[in-house]
Amino acid sequence: MPGPWGLNLPVLFHGSQPWLPEAAGQAMSSALHEQRLDTVARELLASGARSVLDLGCGPGKLLLRLVQQPQFERIIGIDIDEHALREARLTLGLGLPDQADRVQVRYGSFEAADRDYAGFDAAALVETIEHIDPRRLSRVESAVFGSMRPATIVVTTPNHEYNVLHGMTPGRLRHPGHRFEWNRAKFQQWAQGVADRNHYAVTFLDIGPPDPLRGSSTQMARFIAT
Numbered sequence: 001m002p003g004p005w006g007l008n009l010p011v012l013f014h015g016s017q018p019w020l021p022e023a024a025g026q027a028m029s030s031a032l033h034e035q036r037l038d039t040v041a042r043e044l045l046a047s048g049a050r051s052v053l054d055l056g057c058g059p060g061k062l063l064l065r066l067v068q069q070p071q072f073e074r075i076i077g078i079d080i081d082e083h084a085l086r087e088a089r090l091t092l093g094l095g096l097p098d099q100a101d102r103v104q105v106r107y108g109s110f111e112a113a114d115r116d117y118a119g120f121d122a123a124a125l126v127e128t129i130e131h132i133d134p135r136r137l138s139r140v141e142s143a144v145f146g147s148m149r150p151a152t153i154v155v156t157t158p159n160h161e162y163n164v165l166h167g168m169t170p171g172r173l174r175h176p177g178h179r180f181e182w183n184r185a186k187f188q189q190w191a192q193g194v195a196d197r198n199h200y201a202v203t204f205l206d207i208g209p210p211d212p213l214r215g216s217s218t219q220m221a222r223f224i225a226t
Contacts, residue, residue, distance in 0.1 A: 032208055033061075033127075036218050039207050040124050040154050041065040043222060047152040049121035050074070055110040055144065056128030060088030067092060067103050076117070078108035111139040113147035122152040127218075130157050130178045137190070145198040145223070153200070153223040155191070156207065159184055161214040184215050191221040199226050 040062060044052055050073045054062050057077025066075050079085055088105045089095070097104040108114065110125070111132070123144060132140060144153065158174055160181040168174070173181050182190070188204060195202040200223040206216035 032217055036126065036156055036207050037062050037065060039205070039220065040126055040156065041069075043154050043220075044122050044124065044152070045069060045071060047122050049150075049152060051120045051122070052076075053078070053117055053120050053123040053148065053150065055123055055125045056131075057088055057105065058084045060091045060105065062124060062126055063088060063103065063105070064091055073102065074120075075103045076120075077105045078110065078117075079105075080107065080109050082107065110144055110148075111136060113143045115147075117148045120148065120150045122154070123148065123150040125153070125155045127156055127158070129155060130180055130182075133179050141194050141198070145194055145200065149198075149225065151225045154220065155223070156218050156220045157182065157187060159187070159206075159215050159217060159219045162208075162211065162217045165211060165214060166217070184219055187219050187221070191223070195223055200224060201226050 044066065048071075050071060052066055052072050052075050054066070054075070054077040057063055057079050058081070060077060063075060063077045066072050077088060079088070085105055085107060092103060092105065094101070094103065094105055097106050108117075110128075125144070129137065129140065144150075158178075158181045161183045163172065163174065163181070164170075166174070191202050191204070194200070202221050202223050205220040205222065207218035207220055208216040210216050
């Protein structure tokens with residue numbers, strides 16, 4: 001069905017991650033990712049944000065959604081993957097970043113505090129935290145929630161409990177770059193701790209068809225500064 005960006009919202013959400021070889025799994029995984037991005041974009045719109053950071057922007061798929069919304073007056077995506085940044089600039093038709101540009105794509109890490117990224121209304125971390133060594137998540141917390149401190153922060157990550165419904169064997173991760181995948185209890189424990197330490201309120205949302213025992217494939221936390 002048509003989404004708010006004039007795109008078709010996906011109707012299939014099950015399947016393996018893109019790195020797995022099965023073509024059907026790839027198609028269904030892509031559909032799940034489209035739903036994930038649509039959900040995050042809707043959350044950012046609903047927050048009333050006018051300036052947004054996409055932390056770990058990859059090839060720019062979320063940025064492409066955000067740029068179509070006039071509500072967002074300043075949009076910056078950052079990533080440490082130069083190849084992904086080149087792809088994002090090509091997707092968005094961007095040249096090298098200019099401070100005056102409404103939309104910018106920059107090389108950078110959200111593990112380090114940077115005064116350029118302070119004062120934004122909202123930030124999104126879409127399927128990024130699981131690529132970080134858990135021992136370094138405190139650095140992400142300090143940089144994003146402590147230094148950048150946007151009013152709204154949206155974080156999505158895989159729900160490990162759901163992997164069996166993707167046909168995965170126990171212990172297998174969805175992507176070779178993942179350092180961990182949390183179950184719902186662990187993710188909510190981490191998110192609540194981050195919220196308490198940094199004066200945010202946090203709520204949770206499942207993305208994808210729910211299973212009565214395992215939840216949904218993707219789990220999301222929405223942090224609102226208090």
